[in-house]
Amino acid sequence: MTKVLVAYASLTGNTEEMAELIVEGIRQAGGEAVLKSVTECNAVEINSYEGVLLGAYTWGDGELPDEALDFYEEMDELDLTAVKSAVFGSGDTGYAIYCGAVDLIVEKLKERGAVLLQDSLKIEYGPNAAEKEACRQFGRQFIEACMVAS
Numbered sequence: 001m002t003k004v005l006v007a008y009a010s011l012t013g014n015t016e017e018m019a020e021l022i023v024e025g026i027r028q029a030g031g032e033a034v035l036k037s038v039t040e041c042n043a044v045e046i047n048s049y050e051g052v053l054l055g056a057y058t059w060g061d062g063e064l065p066d067e068a069l070d071f072y073e074e075m076d077e078l079d080l081t082a083v084k085s086a087v088f089g090s091g092d093t094g095y096a097i098y099c100g101a102v103d104l105i106v107e108k109l110k111e112r113g114a115v116l117l118q119d120s121l122k123i124e125y126g127p128n129a130a131e132k133e134a135c136r137q138f139g140r141q142f143i144e145a146c147m148v149a150s
């Protein structure tokens with residue numbers, strides 16, 4: 001069974017809700033997911049899984065949340081060549097750089113050699129009914145793409 005890590009940073013619960021829905025989708029598609037806050041895992045754990053989905057809300061002016069910085073910097077030590085990945089997060093379109101943290105994580109994954117299997121999923125605040133289904137679909141699609149790519 002394809003086993004993936006879903007690691008997220010969430011202050012008020014929006015990105016956490018996305019992560020939980022993505023995990024539902026992964027399980028619907030027959031995959032196995034381990035869900036963790038970035039504060040309770042080290043980026044080196046990525047190499048123990050067949051794929052990784054990283055999520056974060058955006059803080060400051062399009063910045064990463066403080067609690068995600070250790071994880072982000074730990075990725076600098078890793079060779080993530082061919083690691084299957086995707087990124088998601090919540091933001092607010094009222095800010096100049098919408099979901100900037102998502103884009104920063106994408107750039108870091110690419111820099112370390114990871115393969116982005118699908119476009120990032122960005123949602124404003126918490127997911128509405130349609131967006132909840134989009135989160136589940138994001139998880140299902142990731143597992144299906146992992147299976148094709150392996």
Ligand SMILES: Cc1cc2nc3c(=O)[nH]c(=O)nc-3n(C[C@H](O)[C@H](O)[C@H](O)COP(=O)(O)O)c2cc1C
Pocket residue numbers: 009010011012013014015016056057058059060061062063090091092093095096097098099100124125126
């Ligand atoms: C001080 C502050 C700065 C923020 N800066 C941004 C930003 O630059 N871009 C953005 O898209 N959202 C920004 N946001 C909005 C949050 O990312 C948004 O509320 C998100 O839903 C929080 O997710 P969470 O519930 O997972 O913590 C900011 C929010 C606060 C309070």
